[in-house]
Amino acid sequence: xxxxxxxxLTVLATGPLTTVQDAGRPGQGALGIGRSGACDRAAARLxxxxxxxxxxxxxxxxxxxxxxxxxGADLVVATTGARCPDSRAHNAPVWLxxxxxxxxxxxxxxxxxxxxxxxxxxxxxxxxxxxxxxxSGLGPPVVSAGDVLPVGGPAAPMPGVDLAPVPDPPxxxxxxxxxxxxxxxxxxxxxxxxxTGSAWTVTGESNRIGLRLAGPALARTREGELASEGMVRxxxxxxxxxxxxxxxxxxxxxxxxxxxxxxxxxDVDRCGQLRPGQTLRFxxxxxxx
Amino acid sequence: MRILPSGSTAxxxxxxxxxxxxxxxxxxxxxxxxxxxxxxxxxxxxxxxIDPARTTLAAVxxxxxxxxxRPGRAGSAERVELPVVYDGADLADVAAHLGTxxxxxxxxxxxxxxxxxxxxxxxxxxYCVPDGEPWQVPRRETPRTRVPAGAVGLAGEFSGxxxxxxxxxxxxxxxxxVAVFDLAREPAALLRPGVRVRFVAAT
Numbered sequence: 001x002x003x004x005x006x007x008x009l010t011v012l013a014t015g016p017l018t019t020v021q022d023a024g025r026p027g028q029g030a031l032g033i034g035r036s037g038a039c040d041r042a043a044a045r046l047x048x049x050x051x052x053x054x055x056x057x058x059x060x061x062x063x064x065x066x067x068x069x070x071x072g073a074d075l076v077v078a079t080t081g082a083r084c085p086d087s088r089a090h091n092a093p094v095w096l097x098x099x100x101x102x103x104x105x106x107x108x109x110x111x112x113x114x115x116x117x118x119x120x121x122x123x124x125x126x127x128x129x130x131x132x133x134x135x136s137g138l139g140p141p142v143v144s145a146g147d148v149l150p151v152g153g154p155a156a157p158m159p160g161v162d163l164a165p166v167p168d169p170p171x172x173x174x175x176x177x178x179x180x181x182x183x184x185x186x187x188x189x190x191x192x193x194x195x196t197g198s199a200w201t202v203t204g205e206s207n208r209i210g211l212r213l214a215g216p217a218l219a220r221t222r223e224g225e226l227a228s229e230g231m232v233r234x235x236x237x238x239x240x241x242x243x244x245x246x247x248x249x250x251x252x253x254x255x256x257x258x259x260x261x262x263x264x265x266x267d268v269d270r271c272g273q274l275r276p277g278q279t280l281r282f283x284x285x286x287x288x289x
Numbered sequence: 290m291r292i293l294p295s296g297s298t299a300x301x302x303x304x305x306x307x308x309x310x311x312x313x314x315x316x317x318x319x320x321x322x323x324x325x326x327x328x329x330x331x332x333x334x335x336x337x338x339i340d341p342a343r344t345t346l347a348a349v350x351x352x353x354x355x356x357x358x359r360p361g362r363a364g365s366a367e368r369v370e371l372p373v374v375y376d377g378a379d380l381a382d383v384a385a386h387l388g389t390x391x392x393x394x395x396x397x398x399x400x401x402x403x404x405x406x407x408x409x410x411x412x413x414x415x416y417c418v419p420d421g422e423p424w425q426v427p428r429r430e431t432p433r434t435r436v437p438a439g440a441v442g443l444a445g446e447f448s449g450x451x452x453x454x455x456x457x458x459x460x461x462x463x464x465x466x467v468a469v470f471d472l473a474r475e476p477a478a479l480l481r482p483g484v485r486v487r488f489v490a491a492t
Contacts, residue, residue, distance in 0.1 A: 026326050029328070032410065229331045232295070232298060234296050235295070265297045265298045
């Protein structure tokens with residue numbers, strides 16, 4: 001007896017963390033609801049375009065490989081972001097026939113891979129999005145082995161692209177642009193110089209909420225409490241330890257520590273691909289606006 | 290009004306106080322600025338997030354300087370009544386801190402109308418400020434690891450209701466059965482900026 005054909009993906013293994021992500025929940029900050037969504041938005045959009053989806057359709061965000069899925073019907077899939085060995089689908093749409101499995105190995109560099117399925121991951125949206133927000137708990141639960149994820153019907157024709165020639169996320173040191181933050185003047189001038197003049201190590205306490213960075217302590221010149229204020233991804237917030245946190249997709253809507261600088265939004269995707277141990281440099285001017 | 294930079298997609302407007310925040314937020318929601326995708330009020334600031342494909346930070350900065358804050362239109366604001374059982378674990382401590390009796394804390398809490406100034410901390414957690422005399426209550430020295438959903442608390446100049454179980458450092462004075470954040474309801478958040486709130490003693 002053959003299993004009935006259904007547009008689903010059965011999850012066999014997830015690796016360290018796999019979540020459903022899309023473009024998130026913009027525009028709801030006033031309700032205390034953060035944006036969330038894919039950490040590497042460009043990679044998620046590319047994966048969708050390769051399989052003919054709306055660029056903001058829901059995909060699987062896979063952290064450090066390890067995802068294994070089985071197709072419940074003939075599906076078209078593509079992976080982007082961190083390149084996992086053995087994925088024929090990397091930056092290219094491929095058929096995954098009913099019953100076939102796709103297994104993502106450990107990427108040589110980069111942290112997050114995106115798996116798009118033609119038709120999109122069709123779990124129930126929450127407040128307009130299928131993104132799992134690990135800070136607020138909104139959205140579908142974290143993906144686990146045994147889940148059967150519904151896949152939507154195709155909406156648009158296939159794009160006729162065989163392969164997207166995009167570079168893999170690099171290992172080693174990465175440089176990104178920074179711009180002044182709202183509270184740059186709460187810090188000594190040598191703190192601004194230290195921010196742009198040092199190599200910052202991504203620590204193991206990093207996640208979808210943010211990268212905790214280790215380097216020289218950034219000293220404040222202005223003491224006292226800051227009333228919590230709104231922020232978005234890319235914010236470099238400095239808690240009392242002086243070691244900055246670079247906020248990513250699941251950033252809180254407001255924060256109570258001063259933000260010294262922002263990573264240019266166009267470069268935040270690349271920060272979402274950094275692994276613990278990699279170093280980050282900031283280029284630009286933080287003070288003197 | 291001071292406009293502070295916040296990277297390539299946002300501006301932070303710093304204001305003198307909550308009243309000014311509410312006035313600017315009301316103006317920006319009644320007449321949205323072109324290309325602004327999110328407006329986030331807080332205690333002293335309003336963050337504006339733009340879609341860089343539709344506008345620039347410079348254009349939004351200019352439009353902001355022309356924006357006149359709206360006075361709070363209390364008459365037309367949405368009103369929410371929250372029945373509260375005043376049996377919170379910190380009610381006696383709050384009364385002692387204010388140099389009064391627990392019954393007087395309840396009388397003050399129920400005796401004024403409150404306005405949601407902004408949300409934060411968790412989805413649907415509204416920071417409410419009173420019309421009447423301002424409160425000033427310190428947070429608990431040691432936050433609780435578990436505060437139940439519906440707990441009504443005080444901290445600083447604010448009162449609020451925990452939308453779901455979470456850790457928390459507010460002084461708890463009571464609890465309500467009303468779900469202030471409910472995904473099955475549209476809108477999910479009951480306590481949105483500008484909404485007027487009255488706490489009513491329930492038994």
